[in-house]
Amino acid sequence: MKIKRSPRLVDMTQYLLSHPHRLVSLTFFVSRYESAKSSISEDLTILKEQFELSGFGRIETVAGAAGGVIYIPTMSEEDAVVEVENLIHQLESADDRILPGGYFYLTDLLSDPEQLRKIGKIIASYYAESKATAIMTIATKGVPIAQMVALYMNIPFVIVRRDSKVTEGSTVSINYATKGTSRVEKMELTKSSLPQGSHVLIIDDFLNGGGTITGMNSMLKEFNSTCAGISVLCESDTPDREIDFDYQSLIKVQKDASFDKGFQLTLGTMFK
Amino acid sequence: MKIKRSPRLVDMTQYLLSHPHRLVSLTFFVSRYESAKSSISEDLTILKEQFELSGFGRIETVAGAAGGVIYIPTMSEEDAVVEVENLIHQLESADDRILPGGYFYLTDLLSDPEQLRKIGKIIASYYAESKATAIMTIATKGVPIAQMVALYMNIPFVIVRRDSKVTEGSTVSINYATKGTSRVEKMELTKSSLPQGSHVLIIDDFLNGGGTITGMNSMLKEFNSTCAGISVLCESDTPDREIDFDYQSLIKVQKDASFDKGFQLTLGTMFK
Structure with missing residues (x-):
């Protein structure tokens, strides 16, 4: 034409x-x-x-x-800060963000295409030079973010699962300890889904104790793969977190009854 | 500027x-x-x-x-047919599509951003005039398709879950019968995730007996919502399927040992 x-x-x-x-x-x-x-x-x-x-x-x-x-x-840090501040504003404008057990409700954000585009672009921009060849996340709430980052970086994303009901061929499974409760849980990944020697960006919705991400890091070793970076949408304000990995968060969540709605949100480590 | x-x-x-x-x-x-x-x-x-x-x-x-x-x-039917024929070609070129239990392996397709864009656009195009206000899918394998359709239609997507581990506030749960095995299972959806009176496009990766989709249809009633359409990426060739809903599939999968790799793929009902 x-x-x-x-x-x-x-x-x-x-x-x-x-x-x-x-x-x-x-x-x-x-x-x-x-x-x-x-x-x-x-x-x-x-x-x-x-x-x-x-x-x-x-x-x-x-x-x-x-x-x-x-x-x-890519997105300039200036623009990213404006977008994350808008996200913070939207999160703060809703009541009932704090759920029983102290969980922070994010699902409305993670089902909104326009917000997901922004979150995905911010993370993809930050890791644009990481040479990552794949993205890894854990079912279910990390998936929408991981998929958006995958779209902007144009690399595949793989989903680690906590259950083994889904039948998709042989899997590699590892045990990991959830921090805080010290329970041991299992996560697994289909063997054929991640090539050996991948360079993997780990994505999740929320960082609490860090057990899940430590588990995904162990999973990478089972696939002879390396970590290109770790990014989460939100992290809890946990000063005594015992972790052995670096990560970037978009938003930091402080939960305390003294705050207006029981929580306060600030910019995460990506903008420090 | x-x-x-x-x-x-x-x-x-x-x-x-x-x-x-x-x-x-x-x-x-x-x-x-x-x-x-x-x-x-x-x-x-x-x-x-x-x-x-x-x-x-x-x-x-x-x-x-x-x-x-x-x-x-939108995508013309002509272009959509070409894209789906390319998908079929890619699916046929890999061995080991048929997993133990007769499951059909699709995960590589559902983790590839370029393929997902096409699948999402084909479905979004078909339902462009449906006036759907939300998309519903079931965890985990329907999520990538649902999210892509949501991006092209610019409406939120909600994820029904089979487990109740995820803590995100009060949920509505229903029981549904899996066709074939006749087991009764449970699915649930967070109350706050779908507004009453929604008009919902149901998306899934694979249609077998139809039990899961019948379940999602029942879930819609619990939310006083209506169905704007049902679309799946693949359907099994099941002539005696007892279902009470209309749907559109992109690809029809016939499993039979007499075929070269144990299966044959043809264009789905969307192109009839």
């Missing part, structure tokens, strides 16, 4: 947005639009500038015969 | 793609780009034409003072 600049820009914008972290060759665009290489280069200059101005992320140029462009979704 | 046509088209494309099924007023764009209404109208004419040509979907114009444009992601 030989088309002019304006419609070409519309199509290229969509193409790059839906193929993040993929090298797209100039010749691909040349043949897609039946246009000269020089025209495509000019298009890309416009796209590059506007992608940065609009805050979509950056378009990197890879030189050489096998060269092309790669769209990397 | 006062900007020229080319960069404006780049920004508008991204804005509409990431806000599907939302009315965006012309005055919003006028103030976003500090441009005349006539220029924005011309931009939208270009976008409208190219969105259809590129197969992103359609941009509808809503006239009047409160008017604007709405981007509806």
